[in-house]
Amino acid sequence: MSAHISATEGSVLPPPNLAIELINVRKNFGKTEIIRGANLHITQGQRHALIGPNGAGKSTLFNLISGRFPLDSGDILLNGTSIAGSKPHQINRRGLSRSFQITNIFHRLSVFENVRCALLWSLGYGYSFWHRLNGLKDVNERAEKVLEEIGLQARRNIEAGLLSYAEQRALEIGITIAGGAEVILLDEPTAGMSRSEAEAAVELIRKVTIGKTLLMVEHDMNVIFDLADRVAVLVYGEIIACDTPDAIRSNQQVQQAYLGSAAQSENSV
Template identity: 75%
Template sequence: MSQFALELKDVRKSFGSAEIIRGASLQVVKGERVAIIGPNGAGKSTLFNLISGRFGITSGEILLNGNSIDGLAPYQINRRGLSRSFQITNIFHRLSVYENLRCAVLWSLGYKYSFWQRLNGLKDVHELAMNVMAQIGLQARSNVTAGSLTYAEQRALEIGITVAGGAEVILLDEPTAGMSRSESDAAVELIRKMTAGKTLLMVEHDMSVVFGLADKIAVVVYGEVIACDTPQNIRQNQQVKDAYLGGHAPMENAA
């Protein structure tokens, strides 16, 4: 069995004549937390869309736990153990917090399409949804519609939904975007708790979040992964400084 939860091998993606991802290669060991950073337009979100099946690759190969996931639909990749969040909060705004989480745990507990089972009678679904709700700190908001939550609460709910399905590989796309410093600090602690023992790949612009959470940092520039190493080594990497920061600003101040 592969030691890598996720592998990208010379992955390329073109939209018409424009090549956005230009031979990206990356290996993420099981249980690692890896942050993807890079300037705007570097291809970070496109990589996420390729990994999660939202876009198809032009060439190359993507492996999940040693098995190719090229050409699979997003729901098929999810059922193989990968779940992701989005830059824009992606929740059911008209459903309650509890109902959002209940939807998220159904498939992981083996409940597929069934028209003769009442959701309210599924004790294991209820218990798991309540457990996740407690972990994200929204017990008091259980019956509140998700659209009525604060922005930070909505992001916490989305992280809960992403993890609740039982996936072992979690992709978070800018999980602290738009948050205040205190909200961001709380989100980091939540992510650390919710992804314990899992593999995490995240896109993040806040360097304090990146250096505080990631085991490794992958730097993407012009659709290529130019470096993937520990935060300390990335901080000292001259190629990263030149390509990502122009060789001027300290890494801690990068956006």
């Protein structure tokens, strides 16, 4: 990426440090073209929302970025290095972690054990039969800190499957951030929540992503305009706009393609 000019000073500024770059990304399923040359630049430390109508390809794009699906063409860069062709665990070890649209936890393990499992590899513990988990002081201390961050310390010994839906989503966010990834992908983090639950989730996401890069798929316009620094709009497999929430709200092309009256009412889509 080339340097750019400061409008206020006329000086040449270095390009921003990019956490994620999508370069002419394409993905087909059979003869059906799902992602059609998507381009997107996400600056380190920003919170981005990815929106678009049902069938636009949002989940497919998430799966391409996280390595669950291979690219057909184009490239994806993580902190300036290509991750095209990398496996999900390899991408995770390079600092990207994601949650899923459907809650993905170990229901029969305790809340604490769920978080601890997420920490093991990041703290240097691979598959081992001779380490007793209760004796891993660094893992257990970090797990306690994560539980405190997500507000589930009082529920640490409860089986995860017995948590409320909103608590399970909070636990999944905890699992996502536990390994210390600097780039976080959240897939519909407030789906199925009441308004008060969604507001609490937004505050949690805002807190745990301070200093990190966030890309989230979300349908609730209130959440998007409250949390995101920038919003990218995906329509029929192409990014048609990427701008600040206010600019997206007033963008005629976006209104026609997706937001419609929601741009004014800010109701959930």
